[in-house]
Amino acid sequence: MRNYNAISFTHIINDWLAKTHQPRILHIFDHACNLINEHQQILSIVTPQIGEGPFNLVVENDNFIFDSLNLTSSISISLEQLSLGDLTIHTTKAKLWNPCPDWGLLHREKETIITPLLQLPVTNYSPKILNIPASLFQNLSSALAIADISSAGTYASKLAGLGIGLTPTGDDFLMGAIYAAWIIHPRAMAQKLAKEVTDTATPLTTSLSAAWLRSAGNGETGILWHDFFSTLLQAESAKIQAAMKKILAVGETSGTDALAGFIGTFISYKEHEVNYVIPKQLH
Numbered sequence: 001m002r003n004y005n006a007i008s009f010t011h012i013i014n015d016w017l018a019k020t021h022q023p024r025i026l027h028i029f030d031h032a033c034n035l036i037n038e039h040q041q042i043l044s045i046v047t048p049q050i051g052e053g054p055f056n057l058v059v060e061n062d063n064f065i066f067d068s069l070n071l072t073s074s075i076s077i078s079l080e081q082l083s084l085g086d087l088t089i090h091t092t093k094a095k096l097w098n099p100c101p102d103w104g105l106l107h108r109e110k111e112t113i114i115t116p117l118l119q120l121p122v123t124n125y126s127p128k129i130l131n132i133p134a135s136l137f138q139n140l141s142s143a144l145a146i147a148d149i150s151s152a153g154t155y156a157s158k159l160a161g162l163g164i165g166l167t168p169t170g171d172d173f174l175m176g177a178i179y180a181a182w183i184i185h186p187r188a189m190a191q192k193l194a195k196e197v198t199d200t201a202t203p204l205t206t207s208l209s210a211a212w213l214r215s216a217g218n219g220e221t222g223i224l225w226h227d228f229f230s231t232l233l234q235a236e237s238a239k240i241q242a243a244m245k246k247i248l249a250v251g252e253t254s255g256t257d258a259l260a261g262f263i264g265t266f267i268s269y270k271e272h273e274v275n276y277v278i279p280k281q282l283h
Contacts, residue, residue, distance in 0.1 A: 002087050004065065006094035007048065007058045010220075013091070016043045016055070017082065023075045025084070026207065027166065033066045033084070034208060035075065042211035045082075045089065053222040054099040054215035057082070059089055099220035101229050103190070106183045113183060113232045116240055117266050137173055137264060144181045144197075145269035147189050153196040160201035165252065167209040172254045174201055176261030178216040179225060184269050194219070224250065 020037040027034040031047040044056045047065065052058060059065065065087065073085035082089045106113065136158055143151035162170025178197055182190045198217030202210040215221070224247050231239040247255040 002065075002068075004059045004062065004087070004089050006089055006091045007060060008052055008097045009057045009091060009094045010052075010054060010097055010099050012055045012099075013043060013057050014079070016041055017077055017079055017091075020077055023077065025069065025071050025073060025075070028066050028069055028071070030063070030066070033069060035084075036207055040207055040210070042208060045084075051223045052097045052099070052226075054218075054220035055211060056222075057089065057091070057094070099215065099222070101182075101219075101221060101226055103182045103187060103219055106229055106233070107186060107190075109233055110183050112235055113229075114266055114270060116232060116235055116237065117263055118270060119237075120263060137260070138268065140174070141177055141180075141261070141265040141268040142272070144177050144193055144265050145184065146272050147185055147193060149192055149196050152193055153200045156197040156200040157204065160204035161206070161209075165254070166206055167212060167251065167254050168205060169253065169257045171201065171205050171209040171213060172251075172257035173261035173264075175212055175216045176258035176263075177265045178213075178261075179221060179258075180262045180265035180269075182219055184265070190219075224255075 016037065019039065020041075020043075022038040023035050023043075025033060026036040026042070031049045033045045035043045035045070037043075042055050044050075044053065045066075046053070046056045046058055047063075048058060048061050050056065050058075069085050069087065074083075076083045080090065080092050082091065136155065140152065140155035140159055142148075143155055156174055159170035159174055161168050174197060178194050181193045184190075185193065194217040198213045202213050205213070224243070228240075228243040228247060231243045234240075244259065247259055249255060250258075
């Protein structure tokens with residue numbers, strides 16, 4: 001039996017461990033192992049190379065930690081430990097990590113955030129999917145930018161599950177766009193927009209992608225986005241580029257597609273602000 005300590009986790013992990021009775025292994029990678037329970041909820045066991053996330057249980061570093069596991073490995077659960085095959089992870093020493101950025105602060109400083117974003121070469125951060133009209137992505141961004149809840153749901157239904165992979169391009173774009181909406185709009189409006197998009201999209205995509213979208217709908221992000229938001233507040237170009245580079249490295253195109261949604265929604269917001277009158281209550 002191999003024993004490891006968890007380094008950090010979120011409140012979602014406690015809930016998952018308490019409510020799960022029929023877990024199974026969904027995916028195994030070099031630095032992550034995704035579990036799913038009978039409620040279609042995901043728990044990701046990850047190494048520090050991936051780091052904190054809304055439903056991540058971060059464990060001590062070991063490049064070969066998941067090598068002995070397969071999709072049929074046995075799983076047993078308690079509130080203090082999780083066992084998979086010959087691997088036991090102890091959670092008692094893990095620190096609790098909050099996956100929600102300070103959206104209130106980010107909203108108050110949105111003008112500070114917009115300035116460096118508009119200076120980025122946005123063509124470098126467009127969704128990597130062929131044969132899909134750019135207008136589909138643009139219309140979703142526009143709907144979120146002007147808080148058109150009905151249209152946001154309509155376009156989310158067309159983007160959800162679009163593309164290939166465990167987190168398809170359309171979903172990654174939606175996730176980044178939702179993050180932008182949390183910053184652009186006051187909390188109450190952002191919640192309504194995020195709920196409409198995620199309630200529409202999650203039934204139409206993969207289990208893992210749905211988990212990320214649900215987290216975005218709850219205002220939760222991974223550590224790389226926390227770091228990116230911090231650099232935007234500092235408005236220092238070199239730090240912003242360094243933080244973006246880490247996001248761009250996520251997946252084959254997932255980071256790029258999420259950034260496209262984020263940046264594109266801010267661009268749309270600024271265009272509407274210049275060309276139209278956005279109701280003051282949205283500011």
